[in-house]
Amino acid sequence: MKIYSILLAALFISAAAAQDATITGKDIIPACPEWVNHAVVYQIYPQTFYDSNGDGIGDLPGIIQKLDYVKSLGVDAIWINPWFDSPFNDAGYDIRNYYKIAPRYGSNDDARRLFAEAHKRGLKVLFDYVITYTAIDNPWFVASCEQKPGPYSNWYVWSDNVWKNESGNQWVHGYGHRNGNFLSNFFWNEPAINWGYGNPDPEKKWQLPTDHPDVLAMRAEMKKVLRFWMDMGCDGFRADMAGALVKGEDPKHETLGYWREVRQILNTNYPQAFTVSEWSGPRDALDGAFYADFYHWVEGFNDIYQKESWRIGNGMTDGHSFFDREGKGNIKNFLDGYYSAWQDTRSKGYICLPLGNHDIARLNNQRTTDDLEIIMAWGMTMPGVPFLYYGNEIGMRQLENLPQIEGCYKPRAGARTPMQWTGGKNLGFSTADPAKLYLPVDSASDAPNVAAEEKDPNSLLNRVRKLIRLKHTEPALAAYAEFVPLYAKENTYPFVYARASGEETLLMIFNPAASAAVAEFNFPVRYQKLKLLAGKELHTTQDGQTLKIEVPGQTYAIYQAVK
Secondary structure (H helix, E strand, C coil), rough: CCCHHCCEECCCCCCCCCCCCCCCCCCCCCCHHHHHHHEEEEEEEEHHHHCCCCCCCCCCHHHHHHHHEEEHCCCEEEEEECCEECCCCCCCCCCCEEEEEEECCCCCHHHHHHHHHHHCCEEEEEECCCEECCCCCHHHHHCCCCCCCCCCCCCCCCCCCCCCCCCCEEECCCCCCCCCEEEEECCCEEECCCCEECEEEECCCCCCCCCCCHHHHHHHHHHHHHHHHHHHHHEEEEECCCCCCCEECCCCHHHHHHHHHHHHHHHHHHCCEEEEEECCHHHHHHHCCCCCCCCCCCCCHHHHHCCCCCCCCCCCCCCCCCCCCCCCCCCHHHHHHHHHHHHCCCCCCCCCCCCCCCCCCCCCCCCCCHHHHHHHHHHHHHCCCCCCEHHHHHHHHHCCCCCCCCCCCCCHHHHHHCCCCCCCHHHCCCCCCHHCCCCCCCCCCCCCCHHHHHHCCCCHHHHHHHHHHHHCHHHHCCCEEEEEEEEECCCCCCEEEEEECCCEEEEEEEEEEECCEEEEEEECCCCCCCEEECCCCEEEEEEECEEEEECHHHEEEEEEECC
């Protein structure tokens, strides 16, 4: 019997009411480059990946030297955090020159070589497209500070009088020679680029409309930046703060309009390019603009594995997440919002659930290898494109009490420490004196490292490799494959869902809590057996269409329903 003819009455309870769900097995594939549909992306923070010249800071030649390792993971692409020339007041997100590699990372020739070497290995490269603010010493901003009007005067948001205290706390007062105050977008030394105001106040003449000639000139320059890196060899980009371009209200969706224009450029000139936004608003981001959107700046994401996040409380132990042994998590807090967004956008693009990144604490905060494998299995089997943060594949720990550097306030510094390649000095990251390292390495005697885990078949590294292979080989784990929650109850374990594509249906069961759990749910799929693909074999019984699964603590299983 074909999967698309099977009715599956799920026990998933939505925020409004119970609902039935149907597994059709029919693929709904968004219009995006084909390679993306089965891809896994590896994120590299260049400062701390590998130092090739012994100065204590990672660099592009270092990334090139480690491409064989990256390829061995089975990933399809890498995303590299900003590599542009910068004063590094915000770890390189404060850009001084969009057309130049920061000297500490190498040169533009090194970037070209990186693209070429990655492509030789079948790896794509995504750059970080940061266009909501610049460095305070960017020549564009320096020119805008002059009182005499010039071509860059309106490329940033300036009020018209230094003595006026504009509302809001992002205004920097009395800077430069200009009679006005400038708007910052994150740190004070990151002046906001002027994308115009969606609904300008006629009483504030400095609030330019989005179609002002100077705003349009700036937009044209940002498209030139895009073409520069794409022509050099990039395969796409991640857009930093993608939803924060136009200021104030945006009734005409001009922010989205710019990204749609970029999409057209890519469709015409770079049809295999992939774009992902830092928006956490997939209904907007995927509406003709991006191919994927990161879904992590939402309240529900904290309920997955970010118990330690500063976004929950004041300490590192506030809150409860689903993937913790204590068993106090609530999958519904995440699932209600996520499932609704997935339903609304699945034909338009992908929602990405990052397996860590540079802005959130590492996955390994008082977790075991088994705990981390469960999280990795979840990330590799949910819909969308997994983004794996460097070092999380070996279980690098979230470190505490580190010095603040380049805007890396708690907990960001603890998630940006050097990659741990070997035992010994600096864990193989650099030959520099330890005092010169960008950030210190994990000083624990049992700090995980690549060399040791390569030799251990049961290491987290080798478990992650197996999960990535599974992601690539199973049709029902394609980014677009159908997703049906089957058992997801308030403050209850386990979490059970199905993925389906064509003839294949997979069943995923997750119980990260320390105590055993039981799930009973309607599963009217005709099968001869449940074939275990990953995780541990579970005890299952079936009575008609009701499937009962007993799940020990800290256990997951991925099954294929074999006919």
